[in-house]
Amino acid sequence: MPTEIHSVKPVISARGLTCAFGQGKDRFTAVDAVDFEVADQEIISIVGESGSGKTTLAKMLLGLQKPTAGELLFLDRPAAKGAAHWRLIQAVFQDPFSCFNQFFTIKSQLGAAFKLFGKKFSEEEKRCRIDEALRAVNMEPDKLEGKYPFELSGGQMQRLLLARVFLIEPRILVADEPTSMVDACSRANILDFLLDLKKQRGMTIIFITHDIGLAYYVSDRIFIMHRGRIVEQGPPDEVILHPRDEYTRRLLNDVPTLGRPWFARSKPNRGISEAKESISGFS
Secondary structure, eight states: OOOOOOOSSEEEEEEEEEEEESSGGGOEEEEEEEEEEEETTOEEEEEOOTTSSHHHHHHHHTTSSOOSEEEEEETTEEOOOTHHHHHHEEEEOSOGGGGSOTTSOHHHHHHGGGGGSSSOOOHHHHHHHHHHHHHHTTOOGGGGTTOOGGGSOHHHHHHHHHHHHHHHOOSEEEEESTTTTSOHHHHHHHHHHHHHHHHHHOOEEEEEESOHHHHHHHOSEEEEEETTEEEEEEOHIIIIISOOSHHHHHHHHTSOOTTSOTTOOSSSSOOHHHHHHHHHHOO
């Protein structure tokens, strides 16, 4: 359930942020001069169809794609480089198998996360913290001993990404379609864990999604992206119930209703049960 935002100072701010590929007639602008701010402990959903620019925007936030123009600040400062930046911001991606090396064991790769910290850990400390992270995502550490990524299911691998987030405890988490490759039950569990991270550890979360139902139920604000631009942004009730942009209205018209208005809510406080209903029924 979205909660009160605790800080006026933005953790992320962008001004004229642009990313283009190619030159001349082949130039393609994936993100086109967007402006936005994300407050501390806020849940933002960036919604748009494939090719809208939302994943390119996520890569710029993560430092994986360099902006062509504009300004991107974290806590009022330019992004740090390398490990310092990834200690601040981490990601959960759509395809968890692409995030792990298939030739190294699961536990050895989780252990590599300790390189992001500016201090040394003993092998015993690493083992204890890895085991704690695995149990936090309902995985038994002993059953993963000597296991490789290709030996696990997609849902298990997605939970391992969440275990790595638990280990690092970043201030900002970018979740890029984290539930799109798993079954409905796993989707609900993943969403539950992400919202618990926000609540218990004060994390700021940015969801990248095509699922406007999920965005409505879990977000403090929604950004609608189309052709590289943020065409509409605001609180969920404002964007979804009273859309101003024609593209937002088109997205809403494409949502299956299952015989009832999918956005109807009987209580003012949104909860995880409604969010689970959304991601199991409308994604």
